[in-house]
Amino acid sequence: MCLDASPLVRELQNDGKAVKPQILTNCSLSYALMSRKSRRRSPGSEYHGPNRYNQGFGRHSYIKTMIQTLFGTPQPSFLDKMKQAVTRTRENLSERIDEVMALTKEIDSSTLDDLEGILLGADLGMKTTEEILSKLREKADRKQIKDVAELKKLIKEQVFAILNATPARAGKPAKGEPEIIMVVGVNGTGKTTTIGKLAHALRTERKTVLLCAADTFRAAAIEQLEIWGSRTGVEVIKTKPGGDPSAVLYDALNAAKARHTDSVIIDTAGRLHTKTSLMAELEKMKRTAQRIIPGAPHEVLLVMDATTGQNGLQQARLFTESAGVTGIVLTKLDGTAKGGVVVAISRELGLPVRYVGVGEKAGDLLPFNAENFAESLFSTN
Secondary structure, X not given: OOOOOHHHHHHHHHOOOOOOOOOOOHHHHHXXXXXXXXXXOOOOOOOOOOOHHHOOOOHHHHHHHHHXXXXXXXXOOHHHHHHHHOHHHHHHHHHHHHHHHOOOOOOOHHHHHHHHHXXXXXXXXXXXXXXXXXXXXXXXXXXXOOOHHHHHHHHHHHHHHHHHOOOOOOXXXXXXXXXXXXEEOOOOOOHHHHHHHHHHHHHHOXXXXXXXXXXXXXXXXXXXXXXXXXXXXXXXXXXXXXXXXXXXXXHHHHHHHHHOOOEEEEEOOOOOOOOHHHHHHHHHHHHHHHHHOOOOOOEEEEEEEHHHHHHHHHHHHHHHHHHOOOEEEEEOHHHOOOOOHHHHHHHHHOOOEEEEEOOOXXXXXXXXOHHHHHHHHHOOO
């Protein structure tokens, strides 16, 4: 009998896998499900050997395995990458909750006191932790938390609500004008690497991109950006080291307008909020951008290192006040057990997390999705 594979094809496509349903006919799938030996047996013979499909693998799971065998190993979806990136944070949060709650039969207010240290250990921050615990205690007092699964579900819902409540701040370019993205931050956070990955992400969306090497202060910054430009096939507008950043920005924006480029990403010198001269330089660059393209920059992204946790949050708070930041890029999320700082950023800074870095490859900068992140903190499935 021929099996209908179309639901599985759709499921794999929804997971981001490349499957061509027009190639995979129902009967070809049935043929694939047959064991290799049974296909080779002579006419009239009977094969009684093991058949994986009949040994409890389950119809859908086995068909999915066969589709992947026929069409190659699928690329991981954004959700798969996010779950992998927050593995250490999940171990520090979800698994520790299991350990603590295994010692009690009833979840009440006193039991939730042990939860405070776990949430703080994952770097959710004091304000966020207090907010979550306050709502949990209300339910615990009414005996509305029946088990650890219900407890995790409630925490996940609150994490999602906090992340989803952050308003978008980025502006939009006028019709026919390029989108101007200015990237700021201190040295060592992965700022220039993030710009290269962002250029790659925009290119995969079939957008034309121009890079502006306005970090003329740091040694080798221009060369580093040129390497990323070469990798991603994006032109870099530059000047000599020590040159005027506003001058190279002027050239880049005029070039983008003349070429009808979709997006311009501006690399700026790594700076601290306390460096008055560098902050004044940033203001000058923003004024230059506004004269050429009204409303620019449309997005000011602050690059933060996730491994710095709450220390980075304090720095970001001060930086945000000085630089007019509209969104956060959180790098090295895969290298920390304190990924809860994502929630603290949204709660305490009131800024959306726009992207997260989850690896070293060009494709390892993911658009942030609040639902996927909350799910990843508590689930591996």
